[in-house]
Amino acid sequence: MSDALAKGSELKAPEVKEEASPGHIRVRNRALILTAAEEVFATQGYRGATTAAIAKKAGLPKANVHYYFGTKEALYAAVLEDILGLWLGELDRIVETSDPATALAGYIRAKVHLSRERPLASKVYANEMIRGARHTRDFLKTELRNLVKEKAKVLEAWAAAGKMEPVDPVHLFSVIWAATQHYADFEVQVGSLLGRRQLAAKDYDEAAETIVRLVLRGCGLKYDSR
Amino acid sequence: MSDALAKGSELKAPEVKEEASPGHIRVRNRALILTAAEEVFATQGYRGATTAAIAKKAGLPKANVHYYFGTKEALYAAVLEDILGLWLGELDRIVETSDPATALAGYIRAKVHLSRERPLASKVYANEMIRGARHTRDFLKTELRNLVKEKAKVLEAWAAAGKMEPVDPVHLFSVIWAATQHYADFEVQVGSLLGRRQLAAKDYDEAAETIVRLVLRGCGLKYDSR
DNA sequence: ATTAAATTTGACCAATTGGTCAGGTTTTGA
DNA sequence: TCAAAACCTGACCAATTGGTCAAATTTAAT
Numbered sequence: 001m002s003d004a005l006a007k008g009s010e011l012k013a014p015e016v017k018e019e020a021s022p023g024h025i026r027v028r029n030r031a032l033i034l035t036a037a038e039e040v041f042a043t044q045g046y047r048g049a050t051t052a053a054i055a056k057k058a059g060l061p062k063a064n065v066h067y068y069f070g071t072k073e074a075l076y077a078a079v080l081e082d083i084l085g086l087w088l089g090e091l092d093r094i095v096e097t098s099d100p101a102t103a104l105a106g107y108i109r110a111k112v113h114l115s116r117e118r119p120l121a122s123k124v125y126a127n128e129m130i131r132g133a134r135h136t137r138d139f140l141k142t143e144l145r146n147l148v149k150e151k152a153k154v155l156e157a158w159a160a161a162g163k164m165e166p167v168d169p170v171h172l173f174s175v176i177w178a179a180t181q182h183y184a185d186f187e188v189q190v191g192s193l194l195g196r197r198q199l200a201a202k203d204y205d206e207a208a209e210t211i212v213r214l215v216l217r218g219c220g221l222k223y224d225s226r
Numbered sequence: 227m228s229d230a231l232a233k234g235s236e237l238k239a240p241e242v243k244e245e246a247s248p249g250h251i252r253v254r255n256r257a258l259i260l261t262a263a264e265e266v267f268a269t270q271g272y273r274g275a276t277t278a279a280i281a282k283k284a285g286l287p288k289a290n291v292h293y294y295f296g297t298k299e300a301l302y303a304a305v306l307e308d309i310l311g312l313w314l315g316e317l318d319r320i321v322e323t324s325d326p327a328t329a330l331a332g333y334i335r336a337k338v339h340l341s342r343e344r345p346l347a348s349k350v351y352a353n354e355m356i357r358g359a360r361h362t363r364d365f366l367k368t369e370l371r372n373l374v375k376e377k378a379k380v381l382e383a384w385a386a387a388g389k390m391e392p393v394d395p396v397h398l399f400s401v402i403w404a405a406t407q408h409y410a411d412f413e414v415q416v417g418s419l420l421g422r423r424q425l426a427a428k429d430y431d432e433a434a435e436t437i438v439r440l441v442l443r444g445c446g447l448k449y450d451s452r
Numbered sequence: 453a454t455t456a457a458a459t460t461t462g463a464c465c466a467a468t469t470g471g472t473c474a475g476g477t478t479t480t481g482a
Numbered sequence: 483t484c485a486a487a488a489c490c491t492g493a494c495c496a497a498t499t500g501g502t503c504a505a506a507t508t509t510a511a512t
Binding site: 042043044045046047048123126127129130131132133137140141144145148165166167168170171172173174175177178179181182183185186188189190192193194195206207210211213214215217218225 | 268269270271272273274349352353355356357358359363366367370371374391392393394396397398399400401403404405407408409411412414415416418419420421432433436437439440441443444451
């Protein structure tokens, strides 16, 4: 056995008691199923996803999936719930005290990063929108709308302070979301155009810079193209 | 009967001989089926679309759908074929002799217009990309890639002539496509954020202007925000 | 150790789905 | 007018699907 390997093995420090804490099975299996479901829903669509395929990908019998989530629809709702949490976080940096260019650029880069790290989540969400947001209507009309209204005030304040030009906030966010999520949802198209099977880190970076450039300049902010 | 209505009826000028030309049944029914299929594929996804639903929407028995298109997959391919034709046309205005700002703005406005007029086509295409472009890979890697390469040369020429700043063409087109098609694919989301059930003509116009503004300024071109 | 609760799962079911087909009707062209 | 081609469609089928369930096993808590 090589030194490195031996060292690695010895280092798995905590030496947890093999299994632990009540409910850990529930937690582990729900996570397995949710991960598998995200992939199957993303690549096959809601209707195309079968509970059998999800179960197989999770390494569990189909009846087990129904044991934990009841129906396919409830499982789908749970997957969406996870994704919405992921989406909502990054907007925090858009606050009045931030510098507009820094905040917007940071948000865009973070969103592109998410498209690279969690493309399946983006695809599930896109699918949900395309099909009319049957399971997400309330979220859109309340939570998301309020969040955007809040951020709209920040943009207005920036504009009033002469830090940027006024821009319609809904259209600005729409363009940012569309452009950034495009690199997850239409990954295969962008890859084809760039002549790659898979997008590389560099491609995501260049995408982010392009989007940042258009948005900042569009808002009357400085951006130096290198 | 109102004047307007009567006038409208009388005006249906050509008064074609009730039926006509051999093969007209084939043409008419294929069109009925393709239109119905576009809607069902758009709103239900590939797997979610049933030939029965398509037949019902077309007002024909299911067996008739199979009579004209054979399999569901062949019908889907035919729908995609139609859509790709629609997509490819508008790029014509991006030629070296055009003024960059005029050409790009015109293209963006035309694409937004298409999102409003043919949202279902956009949704079918988005679905196809999300699922990995199983039926469109070849098109992407050959036709679309070559088209973009061609347009890339135009952008380079414009930049070399000092008419605009250099921009990565693939990322520029990706952002334009993402932003414009967003108003078809994520229509329900934009509507929720704007507090409308349906987007109005004004909303599409404002969307187009926002995108034009970001893109032109991003390319170092003038755009006056009114 | 004991028992209640949680978990597991093969077998099963009713409904749906893409697709077929035979026998009929209508359209077309000579 | 008439036969061939095109078109139509109700009835049917094998496969798949989401979901159920009862009996067995494992885990948790006393």
